[in-house]
Amino acid sequence: xKRERTWINYYLQSTSGIVGAVLVxxxxxxxxxxxxxxxxxxxxxxxxxxxxxxxxxxxWFGTDQFGRDIFSRSIxxxxxxxxxxxxxxxxxxxxxxTLGVVGGYLGRWIDNIVVRASDVIFAFPAILLALAIVxxxxxxxxxxxxxxxxxxxxxxxxxxxxxxLSVKEMDYIKSARVLGYSSPRILGRxxxxxxxxxxxxxxxxxxxxxxxTESGLSFLGLGTQPPDASLGLMVSEAQALAAFAWWSLxxxxxxxxIVVIGxxxxxxxxxxxxxxxxxxxx
Amino acid sequence: xxxLISLQGLSIKxxxxxxxxxxxxxxxLIEGEALGIVGESGSGKTLTALSILxxxxxxxxxxxxEISFNGENLLSIDPERLREIRGKEISMVYxxxxxxxxxxxxxxxxxxxxxxxxxxxxxxxxxxxxxxxxEVGIPDPDRALKSYPHEFSGGMRQxxxxxxxxxxxxxxxxxxxxxxxxxxxxQRQILSLVSKQRSRRQMSMLWITHDLGVVANLVDRVAVxxxxxxxxxxxxxxxxxSPQHPYTQGLLASLPVASSHRKxxxxxxxxxxxxxWLVGQSCSFADRCQFAQKSCRERLPLLDTRGTKSVACFYxxxxxx
Amino acid sequence: xxxxIDNVIKKYPIRQSKSVVNALNGISLNISKGQTLGIVGESGCGKSTLxxxxxxxxxxxxxxxxxxxxxxxxGSKNQWRNHLxxxxxxxxxxxxxxxxxxxxxxxxxxxxxxHNLRQKxxxxxxxxxxxxxxxxxxDMKNRYPHQLSGGQRQRVSIARALAAEPELxxxxxxxxxxxxxxxxxxxxxxxxxxxxxxxxxxxxxHDLSMVRHISDVIAVMYLGRVVELGTxxxxxxSPQHPYTKALIAAIPDHSQVGQMDxxxxxxxxxxxxxxxxxxxxxxxxxxxxxxxxxxxIPQLIPIKSSQSVACSEVVK
Numbered sequence: 079x080k081r082e083r084t085w086i087n088y089y090l091q092s093t094s095g096i097v098g099a100v101l102v103x104x105x106x107x108x109x110x111x112x113x114x115x116x117x118x119x120x121x122x123x124x125x126x127x128x129x130x131x132x133x134x135x136x137x138w139f140g141t142d143q144f145g146r147d148i149f150s151r152s153i154x155x156x157x158x159x160x161x162x163x164x165x166x167x168x169x170x171x172x173x174x175x176t177l178g179v180v181g182g183y184l185g186r187w188i189d190n191i192v193v194r195a196s197d198v199i200f201a202f203p204a205i206l207l208a209l210a211i212v213x214x215x216x217x218x219x220x221x222x223x224x225x226x227x228x229x230x231x232x233x234x235x236x237x238x239x240x241x242x243l244s245v246k247e248m249d250y251i252k253s254a255r256v257l258g259y260s261s262p263r264i265l266g267r268x269x270x271x272x273x274x275x276x277x278x279x280x281x282x283x284x285x286x287x288x289x290x291t292e293s294g295l296s297f298l299g300l301g302t303q304p305p306d307a308s309l310g311l312m313v314s315e316a317q318a319l320a321a322f323a324w325w326s327l328x329x330x331x332x333x334x335x336i337v338v339i340g341x342x343x344x345x346x347x348x349x350x351x352x353x354x355x356x357x358x359x360x
Numbered sequence: 361x362x363x364l365i366s367l368q369g370l371s372i373k374x375x376x377x378x379x380x381x382x383x384x385x386x387x388x389l390i391e392g393e394a395l396g397i398v399g400e401s402g403s404g405k406t407l408t409a410l411s412i413l414x415x416x417x418x419x420x421x422x423x424x425x426e427i428s429f430n431g432e433n434l435l436s437i438d439p440e441r442l443r444e445i446r447g448k449e450i451s452m453v454y455x456x457x458x459x460x461x462x463x464x465x466x467x468x469x470x471x472x473x474x475x476x477x478x479x480x481x482x483x484x485x486x487x488x489x490x491x492x493x494x495e496v497g498i499p500d501p502d503r504a505l506k507s508y509p510h511e512f513s514g515g516m517r518q519x520x521x522x523x524x525x526x527x528x529x530x531x532x533x534x535x536x537x538x539x540x541x542x543x544x545x546x547q548r549q550i551l552s553l554v555s556k557q558r559s560r561r562q563m564s565m566l567w568i569t570h571d572l573g574v575v576a577n578l579v580d581r582v583a584v585x586x587x588x589x590x591x592x593x594x595x596x597x598x599x600x601x602s603p604q605h606p607y608t609q610g611l612l613a614s615l616p617v618a619s620s621h622r623k624x625x626x627x628x629x630x631x632x633x634x635x636x637w638l639v640g641q642s643c644s645f646a647d648r649c650q651f652a653q654k655s656c657r658e659r660l661p662l663l664d665t666r667g668t669k670s671v672a673c674f675y676x677x678x679x680x681x
Numbered sequence: 682x683x684x685x686i687d688n689v690i691k692k693y694p695i696r697q698s699k700s701v702v703n704a705l706n707g708i709s710l711n712i713s714k715g716q717t718l719g720i721v722g723e724s725g726c727g728k729s730t731l732x733x734x735x736x737x738x739x740x741x742x743x744x745x746x747x748x749x750x751x752x753x754x755x756g757s758k759n760q761w762r763n764h765l766x767x768x769x770x771x772x773x774x775x776x777x778x779x780x781x782x783x784x785x786x787x788x789x790x791x792x793x794x795x796h797n798l799r800q801k802x803x804x805x806x807x808x809x810x811x812x813x814x815x816x817x818x819x820d821m822k823n824r825y826p827h828q829l830s831g832g833q834r835q836r837v838s839i840a841r842a843l844a845a846e847p848e849l850x851x852x853x854x855x856x857x858x859x860x861x862x863x864x865x866x867x868x869x870x871x872x873x874x875x876x877x878x879x880x881x882x883x884x885x886x887h888d889l890s891m892v893r894h895i896s897d898v899i900a901v902m903y904l905g906r907v908v909e910l911g912t913x914x915x916x917x918x919s920p921q922h923p924y925t926k927a928l929i930a931a932i933p934d935h936s937q938v939g940q941m942d943x944x945x946x947x948x949x950x951x952x953x954x955x956x957x958x959x960x961x962x963x964x965x966x967x968x969x970x971x972x973x974x975x976x977x978i979p980q981l982i983p984i985k986s987s988q989s990v991a992c993s994e995v996v997k
Contacts, residue, residue: 248777249772249774249777249778250777250778250779250780250781252738252772253770253772253778253779253838253841254780255737255738256736256737256738256766256769256770257765257769257792257795257841257842257845258763258764258765258766258795258796258845259763259791259795260760260761260762260763260764260795261760261761262761263763263795267791268780268783271782272782400860400861400862401860513950513951515950516950543723543724543887543951544723544887544889544928544931544932545723545927545928545931545946545947545951546723546950546951547931547933548930548931548932548933548945548946548947549945549947549948551933552944552945570860570861571933572861572935573932573933573934573935574933575935576933576934576935576936576937576938577933577934577937577938578933596938597938600935600936600938601938610862611861611862612935614861614862614864614865615861615865615890615935616868616890616891616893616894617890617936622893622894624872625869625872626864626865626868626869626894627865628862628863628865628866628869629862629865630866632830632832632860632863633860633862
C-alpha cells in the first residue's frame, strides 16, 4: 500500500512555512527561559547606576530608564504575550468551534441564535471591544485573555460553521443518519474532521492577532501594569526615550514583529498544507 | 456527397506529462450525415468533440493529427478564422444548459449577441431571433425573449441553446450528451426537434453519448470509442444488429432486453475500462475480452475498413448479415 | 411482514413565500416481504422524497409508513443514541455517498460497532465476509474511496447497507451514475443478494429497462401520486394509463434500430410541484382528457387482476 503523504510532509515543503515555524520556536524557547527564571537578569531588578546604557556584554539589549535589563524584560514580555495568546485563543477555539458546529449541525433556531450573537460581537471593532471588557473585568493576564477570547470567538464560530453546513448535505452524512448513527457520532467522526483544517489555520492566525491585541492593550495602559514587563508596555514607555535610547524601543518592537510574522507564515503554510485541493489524487 | 469534416490520426494528450488521452482517431462525415460517437467515461469522446472547435480544457492539447473542414485544417488555421467558424459553420450543444447560458442576460439578448458577433446581415434581427424560438417549440416567444435562463425548465433551456446553435445555420452541429440530464419524455421532445431541424436544414451532426438507445434512433452511422481509440465504426444497423468488436457486442449484451422475456442475469463485461495512457502497443480491451488471444496483448489492432464497416480487432466476431 | 405506505402526504413550505412544494399527494402502497417494487417517474414525481420518508430521513406531513405494523419508520426522534432501522438505503451517487476520509474497512466496521451487531472478536471477519458478498477482496479494507472506481464504490455502499442487516433495501437510482458496462455487474449482484438474504427491494429509477429487469411489481408516479400499479409485465407491456403509455413510448429503444420515428409521445413540460393542476394532475397534457378530469382526482382502481389505474376515462 502506498504511504499516504500527511499534511506534515506538505508543510515541510514550504520554505516560508519552515521559516515561520523556526521563528515561532525561537520565541517559545525564549519565553520558556524566562518562565523558568533562567533569564540573565531579573526583569524587575532595578540598577539605577546602569540606566539607559546601550547593548553590551552584560546587558544584551541595553537597559531602560530604571536600569532594568531590556533583554530579560523582553523575553518576559514575550512569555506574557504568548500566555495570553494561548489562553485567549484556546478559549475562543473551544467555545467558537463548539457553538459553530452545534449551530451549523442542528440548524434552525439554535443556529440563528449563534449567528446573531456572533454578528453582534463582530459589529464592534476588536480593540475597542477588548478595551471595554478589560476595563470592566480587570487587568490580570487572565482577564485580558478572557477579553480577547470573547472578541475572537465569532471568528471561530464562522470558521467552524462553514464546513459543517456544506458537509451536512453530503450523501455520506445522510447515509450515516439512515444507518442510524447518533448525532454525536456523526458530528465527531464524520463532520469534525472537515472542520479541523480551517480551524488549525485560524488558530495560527489568531495567535498572532492576539499578541498584537495584547500589546495594543498594554500600550494603552490596560492589561499588564508596571512594573511587570509587557512588550506593549515597553514600547509605550520607550516612546519618550526613543530619541536617545533607541534600544529601548527597537528590541521590544522587533520581538513583536518577529513573533507575528512567524505565526502568520505558519498559518499560511498550514493552510497550503491542509488544503485538499492541492493534493493530487493517486 | 462531399466530405464535410474529417479527423485524421487525432491524438490528444495532457500538456504537463504527455499522457495519452486519445490515440489516432479517424472520423469523417459527409454533408447531411449524422454520426454518433458512443463510449463510456474515459473513452475520449468528449475530448475529441472539443478538439474540433479548439475548446480543449487547460492542460490538454492535441499531440498530432489533422482536422479538415471544408478544405481547411482547423488545428492550424488563424484563430480569427476559427472564431468565425465557431457558431456559424460549426456549432456545439453541451449537456448542461444552465451553464451554457449567461444567467444575467436575457435569452433575447444572448440570441441577438450571436447574430451581432458574426456580423450577420439580417434585415430584422429581432424577428429572426423570435422565429428561431418558435422553430424550437418555445411557447410565448415574445415573453421568452425577455426572460432570464433561470426562469426556464431544463428542457426549455436546452431548446434555447439549440435555437442559439442553429441561428446561423451551421453546416455541422456537435452535441455532447445534450439530453442526458433531461427527463425521458422531454428527451424525446428534444430528439424529435433536433431530428426535424436536421432534415430541414440538411445539416450534419456529430452526436456524442453513452446512451445506446438514443444513438440507435437518431444517427446514420456510429463510431464506438474505448480507452481513447475508435474500435468500431459502421451504419447504425450494422453496429446494433451485428457488432463485430467484442466490446461493442459486450456492451449491447449487457443491456436489459425490452421484450417480454427477461433473463435472470445480465451479461456483463468483467473489469473496468483502462486509463488510455496505461495501454501499451496492444489491444486496450484484451484484459476484459473473452476472445482474447496471445497476439492481442502483443500488437495493436488497427482499424480495418471494408466498405462502410471498420473494426479494430484481430479476431472480429463474424457478422451475420 | 410488509411495508405499508398509508395515504402519505408530504409538503415542504417555501420560506418567505406562500407557496408549498407538494412532493407527495396521497401515496398508498404495499410491499410484501421478498418482493421488489419498482418505482418509475420523472422529475417532480416524488420518488426520491418517498425514499427519504421510508428510511426516516424525514417525516411525512400526513399519513404513516409502517414496517411489520410498527410505525417505526418515522424520523428517529432520539438523535442522541444509535438507532437501527430495518430499512437501509443505497444512494445514486457513488462519489458522495462514502466519507472520503474513511477507509473502506473502517466504514463498514462502523456500522457493526455502532449497533453492537457482533462480538469484538468477530468484527473483522464479518467485514471481510461482507466485502466478499459484494465481490470485493479483503485487501480493499485499507483503501480510501477515491482509490476505487464508481462500480466498486457502489458495491461498498451496498456492503455497508447489508452490514446493518436490513430487511428492506431502498435502491435510489443505484446504477444510473455508473458506466454502462459496469451496470450489468451491479444489477446482477443486487439480484443475487436479494435471493441470498431474502431481501425486499424498493427499486427507484427513471431507467425503465432496469426497473423491468428487477421488479415484481411496478408503480408509476406522477406529481406525487401513483397513476398505475401492477406486475411488471402488465404495466410495461400493456400500460393503461395515458402517462405510462407516453413514458414507455418516449424511451429510445436500442433494439428497434433505425426506426427513425421520433414522433413526440408527450407534449409540454411537467408542471411544478408548487403548482399542481387541479383534479387529475395529468389532465393538462393528457391526450384523452375530458372536462371532468380537471375537477376530480382519480383514485387508484383495480381494472384487471394485477393492475390498477388512476384514470377516470380508462376505468370506464
